[in-house]
Amino acid sequence: MTDLPIIEKAKGHFHGGVHPQEFKSISNQAEISALPSPSNLVIPLQQHIGNASQPIVNVGETVEKGQLIASCTSGLGANIHAPVSGIVKSIGPHHTGHPSGLPTAAIELETNDQQNLNSEYLPRLNHWREETSDNLRNCIKNAGIVGLGGATFPTEAKLKTANIKTLIVNAMECEPYITCDDRLLREHPEQVIEGSQIAAKIVNATEIIFAIEDNKPEAISSLEKAIRLIREAQKSTIDSSGEPKNSSAGTEPSLRIVIAPTKYPSGGEKQTIELVTGKQVPKDQLPASLGLLVQNVATLHSIYNAVVNQKPLTERLVTITGDLVNKPGNYWIPFGTKLTHLIETFEVDRKKISAAILGGPMMGQSISNFDTPVTKSTNCIIFNRTQSNEKSWVIETKPHQACIRCSECQQACPVDLLPQQLYWFSESKQWEPLEKQGLFDCIECGACAYVCPSEIPLVHYYRFGKSEIRKNKANQEKAEKAKQRFEFREMRLARAKEERAMKHKKAAEERKKAANNQQEDPSGKQAAINRALERVKQKKAGLAQSQTTQDSGEANE
Amino acid sequence: MQEFLIATLTLVTIAFVCGSLLGFASVKFKVEGNPIVDQINDILPQTQCGQCGHPGCKPYAEAIAAGEAINRCPPGGEAGIKALAELLDMEVVELDESCGEESLPRVAVIREDECIGCTKCIQACPVDAIVGAAKLMHTVIASECTGCDLCVPPCPVDCIDMPIIETTSQDWRWPDPKTVSDPQVIPVKVVT
Ligand code: SF4
Ligand code: SF4
Ligand code: SF4
Ligand code: SF4
Ligand code: SF4
Numbered sequence: 001m002t003d004l005p006i007i008e009k010a011k012g013h014f015h016g017g018v019h020p021q022e023f024k025s026i027s028n029q030a031e032i033s034a035l036p037s038p039s040n041l042v043i044p045l046q047q048h049i050g051n052a053s054q055p056i057v058n059v060g061e062t063v064e065k066g067q068l069i070a071s072c073t074s075g076l077g078a079n080i081h082a083p084v085s086g087i088v089k090s091i092g093p094h095h096t097g098h099p100s101g102l103p104t105a106a107i108e109l110e111t112n113d114q115q116n117l118n119s120e121y122l123p124r125l126n127h128w129r130e131e132t133s134d135n136l137r138n139c140i141k142n143a144g145i146v147g148l149g150g151a152t153f154p155t156e157a158k159l160k161t162a163n164i165k166t167l168i169v170n171a172m173e174c175e176p177y178i179t180c181d182d183r184l185l186r187e188h189p190e191q192v193i194e195g196s197q198i199a200a201k202i203v204n205a206t207e208i209i210f211a212i213e214d215n216k217p218e219a220i221s222s223l224e225k226a227i228r229l230i231r232e233a234q235k236s237t238i239d240s241s242g243e244p245k246n247s248s249a250g251t252e253p254s255l256r257i258v259i260a261p262t263k264y265p266s267g268g269e270k271q272t273i274e275l276v277t278g279k280q281v282p283k284d285q286l287p288a289s290l291g292l293l294v295q296n297v298a299t300l301h302s303i304y305n306a307v308v309n310q311k312p313l314t315e316r317l318v319t320i321t322g323d324l325v326n327k328p329g330n331y332w333i334p335f336g337t338k339l340t341h342l343i344e345t346f347e348v349d350r351k352k353i354s355a356a357i358l359g360g361p362m363m364g365q366s367i368s369n370f371d372t373p374v375t376k377s378t379n380c381i382i383f384n385r386t387q388s389n390e391k392s393w394v395i396e397t398k399p400h401q402a403c404i405r406c407s408e409c410q411q412a413c414p415v416d417l418l419p420q421q422l423y424w425f426s427e428s429k430q431w432e433p434l435e436k437q438g439l440f441d442c443i444e445c446g447a448c449a450y451v452c453p454s455e456i457p458l459v460h461y462y463r464f465g466k467s468e469i470r471k472n473k474a475n476q477e478k479a480e481k482a483k484q485r486f487e488f489r490e491m492r493l494a495r496a497k498e499e500r501a502m503k504h505k506k507a508a509e510e511r512k513k514a515a516n517n518q519q520e521d522p523s524g525k526q527a528a529i530n531r532a533l534e535r536v537k538q539k540k541a542g543l544a545q546s547q548t549t550q551d552s553g554e555a556n557e
Numbered sequence: 558m559q560e561f562l563i564a565t566l567t568l569v570t571i572a573f574v575c576g577s578l579l580g581f582a583s584v585k586f587k588v589e590g591n592p593i594v595d596q597i598n599d600i601l602p603q604t605q606c607g608q609c610g611h612p613g614c615k616p617y618a619e620a621i622a623a624g625e626a627i628n629r630c631p632p633g634g635e636a637g638i639k640a641l642a643e644l645l646d647m648e649v650v651e652l653d654e655s656c657g658e659e660s661l662p663r664v665a666v667i668r669e670d671e672c673i674g675c676t677k678c679i680q681a682c683p684v685d686a687i688v689g690a691a692k693l694m695h696t697v698i699a700s701e702c703t704g705c706d707l708c709v710p711p712c713p714v715d716c717i718d719m720p721i722i723e724t725t726s727q728d729w730r731w732p733d734p735k736t737v738s739d740p741q742v743i744p745v746k747v748v749t
Pocket of ligand 1: 165402405
């Protein structure tokens with residue numbers, strides 16, 4: 001195993017893709033550092049895919065850094081811990097950067113001056129090599145770890161997949177401007193590797209592959225160095241013990257690096273898999289169907305922090321960049337830090353910006369309300385001038401031109417869709433053909449919109465289509481339910497009516513029966529009458545007799 | 558002996574009545590199983606509000622199948638008329654205003670402290686979306702309520718409100734790109 005080369009070239013390639021200018025050197029020069037904590041934080045209760053977390057603290061309560069403040073109570077979700085020590089100021093709707101602009105539930109914290117507390121809020125584990133997969137997974141769940149590449153899918157749930165052979169570490173970081181994974185690999189390769197070994201142990205993977213673009217030579221060489229050291233250490237334990245099977249090193253998953261040519265969006269999960277393995281994940285299936293699990297660099301680093309250092313996920317590495325930023329670079333930023341605080345810290349000239357870009361320029365979102373906080377999904381914040389003479393990425397809202405059917409978009413699409421068709425069906429609201437064209441396979445990478453000469457906001461049209469189709473399906477489900485309830489009620493009412501009718505019928509019949517009974521028994525009736533007449537006769541006769549006796553008596557006197 | 562015969566006769570009569578009722582129901586069901594009626598009914602929104610002049614969506618579906626106009630369902634609105642026209646290969650027409658106007662989805666909410674528990678609303682609700690017992694407070698199961706409005710008039714103390722369902726971040730939808738100019742909702746536009 002150890003004789004395999006550490007570095008390999010990617011076997012496969014994916015359709016389409018684009019080569020936007022990178023702008024990575026703005027932020028990848030400076031070393032990672034931390035910022036002074038902001039005084040006021042807004043921590044959204046939903047920073048992940050799944051159900052919103054439920055707050056378990058009350059307004060006015062003092063919380064310590066790392067303390068659990070909102071927990072996932074049921075189903076898919078993630079815990080949330082206090083990023084700083086402080087007092088819970090409010091719990092309720094806050095502006096949290098939802099694309100709708102609508103407020104969502106959040107916990108507001110006011111920082112106090114006891115930040116040096118470093119309590120361990122996760123249960124202590126043995127060394128992870130001696131722990132069970134279940135315990136390790138639980139630790140990751142408790143720590144509130146979600147996919148930090150942007151998808152924010154709860155990591156613990158992803159690590160439940162069975163039959164995994166290969167763990168692919170997604171270090172592509174293909175979007176322009178973003179450099180946080182690059183810096184993390186340059187500075188802490190051993191920590192990321194250890195995180196990947198923990199994840200590999202949980203899913204029983206036998207190999208770990210770091211997939212990285214060739215535009216990050218420094219990260220590649222620091223990774224290579226770290227892997228070489230590990231291999232040498234393993235070799236020496238094997239040599240000294242002579243029995244590789246008995247030592248833990250013998251069961252360690254192998255480590256290597258696969259380098260892919262720089263092309264956006266090589267960091268898409270399915271694109272990464274295609275590059276590394278040369279295989280396509282079948283439509284409507286998960287990578288697990290090929291025995292693969294993909295994890296992002298930052299996610300693995302947070303797994304390392306949780307399992308080795310008992311540190312819950314309360315902050316993340318964020319690239320702060322753009323031509324208005326003083327000292328651009330990568331910083332550990334606590335969740336809940338507002339953009340206003342960053343604007344101040346990085347001396348951004350507010351007059352020159354109308355909006356910031358959260359995430360990369362291809363898939364990110366423009367945010368004009370600067371009360372928006374940093375969340376688990378925020379990997380990059382770009383402060384660029386609203387208008388720029390230089391070559392730059394700006395936020396534009398001018399009306400677009402008509403589609404000229406040039407099919408540039410089709411050539412750029414990494415999923416091999418027909419973006420112009422999707423646009424056409426979405427624009428004309430033909431939902432059925434839109435879905436048939438594979439709308440839900442679109443990963444919203446924006447490559448099509450990037451190349452479109454008519455500057456059509458294609459991705460927006462796809463999001464519009466997706467949410468309309470989802471709404472229609474929900475409405476249909478609701479209508480179906482209402483229909484069933486209506487029909488059930490009709491049936492119930494009909495039955496009640498029938499029962500009532502039956503009862504009336506029965507009662508009527510009873511009455512008739514009683515009447516019939518009397519008619520069919522005339523002798524009895526007559527007898528009764530006769531008997532009564534008899535009685536009257538007898539009485540009369542008796543009376544006459546006694547009268548005669550009286551009369552005679554009187555006569556006797 | 559005679560009494561025994563009479564009892565048997567009564568029972569036979571009852572059985573016969575039951576049987577014929579069931580038979581009638583099954584025949585009726587066959588009519589209801591009419592595929593075109595079902596297809597029409599699937600398009601109707603199942604609000605069961607009666608604005609079309611029929612006691613529910615299915616009766617209206619039957620009426621449409623028998624030739625009634627397709628533009629009498631306000632909750633279905635324009636989209637509903639379009640879908641019906643497509644299914645039946647007819648002209649798209651405007652909504653018949655005499656039936657009502659297309660409005661945003663609503664949900665019934667009972668002001669519970671004012672409710673006297675008369676059960677009138679339960680009897681009116683076409684989808685059994687109200688729970689409560691006599692003389693006790695009543696509640697609407699919001700997820701089952703179709704917003705049909707039928708429980709409002711019978712309430713003797715006027716304690717049922719019909720607010721428009723508010724959009725939350727959970728059910729918010731991306732707006733039609735053709736109708737917005739707000740940069741907040743437009744994904745980043747790339748210019749090099
Ligand atoms: S790139 Fe733009 S203009 Fe060209 S076909 Fe696609 S959508 Fe139409
Ligand atoms: S946004 Fe969708 S349609 Fe456009 S290139 Fe990406 S995957 Fe293809
Ligand atoms: S008007 Fe009301 S009852 Fe009639 S079809 Fe439409 S939703 Fe159903
Ligand atoms: S609760 Fe009222 S509005 Fe809602 S479905 Fe029942 S009757 Fe209609
Ligand atoms: S009709 Fe009005 S008062 Fe009567 S039970 Fe319903 S809500 Fe209560």
